Amino acid sequence: MRLGLALLIALHGAIHLVGYREWSKLAAAGQPSDRTLLPLSPAGSRAFALLWLAAVIALLAAAALQVLRRDAWWAPALFGVLLSQGLIVLAWPQAKFGTLVNVLLLLPIVAAAAHARFRHEVDSEVRALLARPAEPRASSVDPSELERLPAPVRTWLEASGVVGRERAQTVRLKQRGELRTSPDAAWMPAEAEQYFSVDEPAFVWNVTTKMMGILPIVGRDKYASGKGQMLIKAASLVNLVDAADEKIDQGAMLRFLGEIVWFPSAALSPYIAWESIDATSAKATMRHAGKVASAVFTFDPRGRMVGLQAERYLGGGADAKLTPWSVSCSDWRTFRGIGVPSRGEVLWKLESGSFSYYRWEILDVEHDPAGPYRRESGARTLSDPGPSGPGSKKAR
Numbered sequence: 001m002r003l004g005l006a007l008l009i010a011l012h013g014a015i016h017l018v019g020y021r022e023w024s025k026l027a028a029a030g031q032p033s034d035r036t037l038l039p040l041s042p043a044g045s046r047a048f049a050l051l052w053l054a055a056v057i058a059l060l061a062a063a064a065l066q067v068l069r070r071d072a073w074w075a076p077a078l079f080g081v082l083l084s085q086g087l088i089v090l091a092w093p094q095a096k097f098g099t100l101v102n103v104l105l106l107l108p109i110v111a112a113a114a115h116a117r118f119r120h121e122v123d124s125e126v127r128a129l130l131a132r133p134a135e136p137r138a139s140s141v142d143p144s145e146l147e148r149l150p151a152p153v154r155t156w157l158e159a160s161g162v163v164g165r166e167r168a169q170t171v172r173l174k175q176r177g178e179l180r181t182s183p184d185a186a187w188m189p190a191e192a193e194q195y196f197s198v199d200e201p202a203f204v205w206n207v208t209t210k211m212m213g214i215l216p217i218v219g220r221d222k223y224a225s226g227k228g229q230m231l232i233k234a235a236s237l238v239n240l241v242d243a244a245d246e247k248i249d250q251g252a253m254l255r256f257l258g259e260i261v262w263f264p265s266a267a268l269s270p271y272i273a274w275e276s277i278d279a280t281s282a283k284a285t286m287r288h289a290g291k292v293a294s295a296v297f298t299f300d301p302r303g304r305m306v307g308l309q310a311e312r313y314l315g316g317g318a319d320a321k322l323t324p325w326s327v328s329c330s331d332w333r334t335f336r337g338i339g340v341p342s343r344g345e346v347l348w349k350l351e352s353g354s355f356s357y358y359r360w361e362i363l364d365v366e367h368d369p370a371g372p373y374r375r376e377s378g379a380r381t382l383s384d385p386g387p388s389g390p391g392s393k394k395a396r
Contacts, residue, residue, distance in 0.1 A: 005108055006066040009077060012084070012101050013059025019052035019087065019095065038090065048090070055083045071119075071375070074112035081105050115218065115236035122206045122220050126372050129204055129224070130170050132197045140166050141265050150276035152299040153267060159303030160264040160339045168263040168367035171196040177360040179209065183352070186212070187359075193373060194259075198266045201256050201288055221252065226289020228252025230316075247313035247320045253293040254312050257286045258327055261297075261305045262340045262365050304332050305341055314348060324349035335365040 023045045040048055058080030065073035085102045088095040141162050146154045157163065172195050178187040192207040202224040209217045217240070219232040228248040232241040260266040267274070267284070275283040277296065285294040295310035312325035331343035346358040 002066060002069070006063045008101070009059050009066065009080075009105060010063035012098070012105065013056045013063065013080065015098070016052050016056045016059065016084065016087075019091065020049050020056060023049035023052060048087070051083065051087055055080050055087060058083065071112075071116055074109045074116065077105065077109045078113065081109060111216070111235040111237060114233075115216070118218055118220075118233065118236045119206075122204065123372065125204050125220075125222060126195045129195050129197050129202055130172075130369070130371060132170070132200055132202070140164055141268065145268055149267075150274050150282040152280055152303070153274050153282045153297070155303035156297075156299050156305060157264055157267060157303075161334070161337050162265045165265070165337065166368070167265040167268070168196075168198050170198065170369065171263045171365065171367055172369045172373060173262055173365045174363040174373065175360050176363060177358060179207075179358045181357070183350075183355045188217070190358075192360075195372065196256070196259070196263065198263060198269065201269075201271065201286075203252075203256055203259070205255075221255070223249075223252035223256050226253075226291055243316040245316045248316040249291060250293055251312050251316075253286060253288065253291060254295060254310050254325070257284060257293055257295055258308045258310070261308075261329075262362065263367055264338065264340070304339075305329055331361075333362070335362075336367070338365065338367070340365055 023040075058076045062073050062075075062077035062080055065076065081102045084098060088098045088102070141157070141164065143163055146157055146163070149157070172193070175190075175192040175194065177190050177192075179190050180187050188209040188211060190207050190209040192205060194203060194205040196203045203222060204224075205221045207219045207221075209219075211217055211234070216235055217232065218236050219230070219241075221230050222228065226249060227244065228251060229244040230241055230248055230252075231239070231243075234240055257272070260272075266272070271286055271288045273285045273287070275285070277283055280300070281296055281298045283294055283296050285292060293310070295308050297305060298307040298309075300306050306329050308327040310325050311322040313320045314323040314325075326347050326349065327344060328347070329341035329344040331341070332339055333342035334340075340362065342362040344360060345356050346360070348355045348357065
């Protein structure tokens with residue numbers, strides 16, 4: 001589809017060479033032209049010809065940027081299409097059919113511009129999150145801090161490799177997976193990034209997917225200052241979900257609590273309290289911004305986190321009800337010396353049965369990164385060799 005759009009833009013640009021040649025010849029003839037809605041002098045014909053050439057250059061540049069997967073392709077494309085349409089209006093009797101192509105191109109151009117705006121807004125939120133000042137605290141996890149924890153939590157932190165290491169203050173990670181919106185809906189492939197602040201708990205999660213393999217969907221879930229917000233857009237233009245209320249706050253808070261498994265040193269944060277349940281599970285209660293959320297973490301004998309259960313509001317609004325919500329983990333990896341769950345799924349337990357709505361895989365985790373993942377050629381890329389560097393392996 002991308003190459004097809006690039007080809008259409010390039011062909012449309014090449015056709016404008018006809019206009020350039022025609023009005024260049026009229027200008028060279030030194031006679032006024034009456035082929036436009038407004039008669040043109042020879043000088044006007046020369047200027048008109050140069051505008052056709054400018055449209056050619058803009059459209060061909062947009063096509064090249066599209067082939068190279070550059071996000072900014074829409075800017076020269078929009079300029080070229082608007083200029084093209086202005087020229088077509090002036091030369092309407094001969095060029096009117098070009099309007100159809102311009103209208104056809106305008107739809108993906110507007111969508112691309114909206115996507116660029118959405119991504120800019122998300123990037124601004126991410127930069128603000130990563131720029132949060134760190135509160136004074138111990139620079140590394142001391143073994144004595146684990147003594148007050150339930151046995152399975154203590155074993156988990158020891159097995160994860162955080163003891164003796166600096167505590168995470170900020171975190172970035174990359175995910176891929178598949179999601180769906182209802183038990184009978186088709187799975188949609190997804191790619192996501194997430195950023196966390198630990199001392200002042202907050203996160204920004206953004207995801208891209210395609211409905212039916214065609215319609216691009218973008219989403220952003222966030223938690224900051226005790227407030228959550230979920231935003232999902234079709235083609236970055238139409239809001240499918242824009243929810244923010246106390247029930248969304250509770251769900252976002254539970255997300256943060258459950259996702260500390262990717263930066264385990266956060267389990268020692270003062271806003272999280274642990275209660276022993278049995279040899280393989282413990283209850284974590286998070287208190288922040290006047291709100292409380294709890295979840296039960298389950299671990300295997302090797303100290304690996306294998307599951308999480310909680311009561312979470314299914315969506316927001318007056319009709320949202322507390323519903324059993326769970327996360328299961330099926331694989332573990334070591335990223336930069338820290339062992340974390342790397343594969344699993346998220347489920348709702350409905351009256352009709354279990355509804356698995358997100359299957360995820362962690363591709364990279366980095367504590368205290370220098371900044372967001374950088375974006376190149378229309379996609380974000382890592383600023384380092386690989387998820388765990390050269391020696392990446394499953395956690396043992």
